[in-house]
Amino acid sequence: MKDEKRDRFIKVMLTEGEYKDIERFSHIEFMNKSEFIRESVKKSIYQIKDEILPHKQDRIKDGRIKKEIFKEAKMAISAHANNKYLEKSNKEDLKLHQKMIYKRKQEIENELEEIRKSLK
Numbered sequence: 001m002k003d004e005k006r007d008r009f010i011k012v013m014l015t016e017g018e019y020k021d022i023e024r025f026s027h028i029e030f031m032n033k034s035e036f037i038r039e040s041v042k043k044s045i046y047q048i049k050d051e052i053l054p055h056k057q058d059r060i061k062d063g064r065i066k067k068e069i070f071k072e073a074k075m076a077i078s079a080h081a082n083n084k085y086l087e088k089s090n091k092e093d094l095k096l097h098q099k100m101i102y103k104r105k106q107e108i109e110n111e112l113e114e115i116r117k118s119l120k
Contacts, residue, residue, distance in 0.1 A: 014022070026036035
């Protein structure tokens with residue numbers, strides 16, 4: 001594995017216990033202290049990135065939701081521009097709208113349940 005050029009230096013003060021832990025764990029991992037610390041920092045950075053940055057699936061889901069919201073907003077603006085919002089809706093449109101609302105409610109409840117499971 002080709003390492004990147006190391007041109008930065010960080011000086012860290014440790015307690016005697018922390019130093020002994022690093023020394024012990026580096027021997028267990030068959031690394032020198034510098035390699036062990038470097039790998040530990042990399043693991044921490046990846047872990048923080050995974051926790052803070054949204055996962056790819058979440059970004060896709062958010063994109064889909066945003067797209068739906070923009071589509072609804074565009075339709076509402078178009079209806080307002082054409083004065084269609086003043087027209088009465090027929091029963092079929094109302095039933096379709098009610099089904100869409102119920103479906104969205106189910107999606108939100110499922111997402112809420114997933115969030116509750118992930119927090120446990």
